Amino acid sequence: MKWLVTLLLGVAIGVVAAVLYLGRSVPVAALQTAPATATPAAAPVAAATAPAEPPVSVPAPAATPVPVPAAATSVPTNLQVATEPLLLPVAGVSAKELTDTFNQARGTERKHEALDILAPKGTPVFAVADGKIVKLFTSKPGGLTVYQYDVLEKYSYYYAHLDRYAPNLKEGQDIRRGEMIGYVGTSGNADPATPHLHFAIFELDAKKNWWEGTPVNPYPLLTAQVQ
Numbered sequence: 001m002k003w004l005v006t007l008l009l010g011v012a013i014g015v016v017a018a019v020l021y022l023g024r025s026v027p028v029a030a031l032q033t034a035p036a037t038a039t040p041a042a043a044p045v046a047a048a049t050a051p052a053e054p055p056v057s058v059p060a061p062a063a064t065p066v067p068v069p070a071a072a073t074s075v076p077t078n079l080q081v082a083t084e085p086l087l088l089p090v091a092g093v094s095a096k097e098l099t100d101t102f103n104q105a106r107g108t109e110r111k112h113e114a115l116d117i118l119a120p121k122g123t124p125v126f127a128v129a130d131g132k133i134v135k136l137f138t139s140k141p142g143g144l145t146v147y148q149y150d151v152l153e154k155y156s157y158y159y160a161h162l163d164r165y166a167p168n169l170k171e172g173q174d175i176r177r178g179e180m181i182g183y184v185g186t187s188g189n190a191d192p193a194t195p196h197l198h199f200a201i202f203e204l205d206a207k208k209n210w211w212e213g214t215p216v217n218p219y220p221l222l223t224a225q226v227q
């Protein structure tokens with residue numbers, strides 16, 4: 001009987017090792033099957049301890065390896081945006097008050113590619129996610145603006161037409177989801193009668209320039225949350 005247990009144990013460890021090996025060499029597949037692991041730090045621990053468990057529960061060696069493939073080393077590209085809804089960045093505005101203006105025309109060639117969130121001048125504006133303040137920029141169309149990266153530096157969040165920045169806001173500073181970054185205003189080309197936050201998201205490319213990327217519609221991300 002003992003030899004049988006030893007044999008099963010050997011097989012179990014072999015399976016776990018094989019799954020771990022395969023999981024590591026095919027990260028894309030691993031990412032798709034393990035969407036729940038938001039914290040990359042936790043996964044390696046689970047992987048390391050997994051082979052030690054089977055001795056206790058001999059009968060089910062094949063069941064344990066399944067959750068292992070451990071999104072371990074690489075974090076899925078759109079994990080953060082996909083799994084954690086963004087915070088609605090304007091105080092006192094709920095998701096159902098938003099209108100999807102992403103595809104609205106702006107002139108003949110351009111589309112809006114952003115969301116306008118209407119609120120009285122001076123309403124606090126919050127960071128939609130954890131990350132870093134990358135650039136405080138003043139432009140003709142955007143007025144007083146903030147460019148923020150998410151923690152993975154995968155996306156740039158753009159807040160425009162601000163009335164003013166939050167006190168002590170600095171380029172390079174880390175920012176937490178919900179921390180105030182400024183106040184709604186009409187700076188830039190905003191209609192002075194319609195203060196609003198112009199909020200845009202774009203996916204950074206390999207160059208990671210804060211001013212360029214592929215536009216992402218914020219509407220589904222901001223309204224995914226039940227409020």
Ligand SMILES: [Zn+2]
Pocket residue numbers: 112114115116197198199
């Ligand atoms: Zn706008």
